[in-house]
Amino acid sequence: MTSPVDDGVEIAVGLLHKQLPADRVVAGEATAEAVKLWNGQVRQRPAVIARCHTTDDVRTAVLAAQSAGLPLSVLGGGHDWGGGAIRDGGLLVDLSAMRQVTVQAAVEGAIGGTEARVGGGATVSDVLDAVRPHGHAAAVGTVSSVGFAGLTLGGGYGTLIGLLGLGVDNLLSAEVVLADGRVVTADPEHEPDLFWALRGGGGNFGVVTELRTRLHPHAEVTTGLIAFSWDQAGSVLRGWRNLMAGVAGADGAAAADDALDVMFGALHTPAGLVLFTSPTWAGDPARADEQIGRVRALGAPVLEDVGRRALADAVHAMDELFPRGRNYYLSSRLLPGLTDAAIDEFVRAGDVMPTTCALNVHHAHGAATRVAADATAYQYRDEHLVVEILGSWTDGDGAAETGWVRDTERRLDAYALPGGWPNLMARDDPRAADAFGSNTERLLAVKAHYDPDGVFMAMPLPR
Numbered sequence: 001m002t003s004p005v006d007d008g009v010e011i012a013v014g015l016l017h018k019q020l021p022a023d024r025v026v027a028g029e030a031t032a033e034a035v036k037l038w039n040g041q042v043r044q045r046p047a048v049i050a051r052c053h054t055t056d057d058v059r060t061a062v063l064a065a066q067s068a069g070l071p072l073s074v075l076g077g078g079h080d081w082g083g084g085a086i087r088d089g090g091l092l093v094d095l096s097a098m099r100q101v102t103v104q105a106a107v108e109g110a111i112g113g114t115e116a117r118v119g120g121g122a123t124v125s126d127v128l129d130a131v132r133p134h135g136h137a138a139a140v141g142t143v144s145s146v147g148f149a150g151l152t153l154g155g156g157y158g159t160l161i162g163l164l165g166l167g168v169d170n171l172l173s174a175e176v177v178l179a180d181g182r183v184v185t186a187d188p189e190h191e192p193d194l195f196w197a198l199r200g201g202g203g204n205f206g207v208v209t210e211l212r213t214r215l216h217p218h219a220e221v222t223t224g225l226i227a228f229s230w231d232q233a234g235s236v237l238r239g240w241r242n243l244m245a246g247v248a249g250a251d252g253a254a255a256a257d258d259a260l261d262v263m264f265g266a267l268h269t270p271a272g273l274v275l276f277t278s279p280t281w282a283g284d285p286a287r288a289d290e291q292i293g294r295v296r297a298l299g300a301p302v303l304e305d306v307g308r309r310a311l312a313d314a315v316h317a318m319d320e321l322f323p324r325g326r327n328y329y330l331s332s333r334l335l336p337g338l339t340d341a342a343i344d345e346f347v348r349a350g351d352v353m354p355t356t357c358a359l360n361v362h363h364a365h366g367a368a369t370r371v372a373a374d375a376t377a378y379q380y381r382d383e384h385l386v387v388e389i390l391g392s393w394t395d396g397d398g399a400a401e402t403g404w405v406r407d408t409e410r411r412l413d414a415y416a417l418p419g420g421w422p423n424l425m426a427r428d429d430p431r432a433a434d435a436f437g438s439n440t441e442r443l444l445a446v447k448a449h450y451d452p453d454g455v456f457m458a459m460p461l462p463r
Ligand SMILES: Cc1cc2nc3c(=O)[nH]c(=O)nc-3n(C[C@H](O)[C@H](O)[C@H](O)COP(=O)(O)OP(=O)(O)OC[C@H]3O[C@@H](n4cnc5c(N)ncnc54)[C@H](O)[C@@H]3O)c2cc1C
Pocket: 038, 073, 074, 075, 076, 077, 078, 079, 080, 081, 083, 084, 085, 095, 120, 121, 140, 141, 142, 143, 145, 146, 147, 148, 149, 150, 151, 152, 154, 155, 156, 157, 158, 202, 203, 204, 206, 207, 208, 209, 322, 423, 424, 457, 458, 459
């Protein structure tokens, strides 16, 4: 006698085979080898994989999962550390063949200027590599293999944030396959509520098969790394705070220009534990030396590698720090600013950080903070910091590393904003209840309208 699950798998495979070539349907044991996520700790496995090449393939897969009664999930770049791309025993819509990126020149008088059409499975590097020959960059993150759709729909923090805003602020439209199989385009004129909800609510409303994103003439920037010995961490961070705010006496200058972004964090290097800064200057190249000099002057650097380089190369350079397949446990906290007490906790967390772990801090400033909190589902629009707490290990059970992540969360909780960044939350994170603040009611109404049966469960939503 077969179980209902086996029956469901058989039904799904049968329906997929009617529409998709045989080599695009994977079932049974073969699914284990067919998908490798970024986090080696993710244990769930799909029962069926539909390797989609077209929007029509996606539509077929979405309807097949529901007819067969199988849970549905969507794979982009595979970087959700909690494994949200895979539901155990479900049908996986694999978008990794839908990575085409095309650049469209600005149409005179058109809103948005130059833009790219990006396939739902494209990665950050697919986008940057395609737009670079045109002299452009997009609003991307700091690691090249992350999925562009997953990153954008969950907010999208990157080093051009001060000039371009968040990824969601650069989204012009999205083609979406809904739970009922309809294919719609969401933009400010069409399905505006869906367009609003996608910008922060992630893949909770359908499968995004293509999106249009605004491009910007910043293919090359001045960027790199300036690191300080850990005993300078407290003073460098106080200096960072003054530099960003333009406190008189820091270096006598005005508040930092939107074109200057300075990520920072803690990292073990061959030179020991360091407080690293990762400055990016995307303004006038003639001012780069002066701007980078302000960061260098925060202390006595022990490492420095900053130069004029393609943004595409800069994000590739970060990949080796976080290789695919290692074991990870991640968390984050949003801080409204760097108080002295928060700096002290940050330094204490670094003091006891296991050698394979890291802290990385994005700074939301400039253009990202000049958008109303209710303009997109993503609500955090005041200047803030995203502290990423990155636990990783190659051998053992990871108890020390996960323990350090949890301890660091607790240290920072006292200074953190309510809720948090859903893109880095585990599915059962209680902070999800507050992650959308006063946007919650509208977000849940859009969810109820477009996905009343809860087919899509991409990131944690408030209940
Ligand atoms: C090493 C690393 C670096 C990161 N750096 C940054 C950064 O600099 N800035 C930043 O903002 N974020 C960053 N992130 C967070 C990242 O944006 C999120 O984890 C994002 O969800 C990853 O998307 P993905 O497609 O790679 O992952 P996946 O695991 O494939 O997808 C993540 C979720 O989105 C859904 N999804 C993906 N694509 C689609 C689609 N086309 N349609 C519908 N649903 C979809 C999936 O079902 C899944 O639930 C980073 C994460 C990691 C692990």
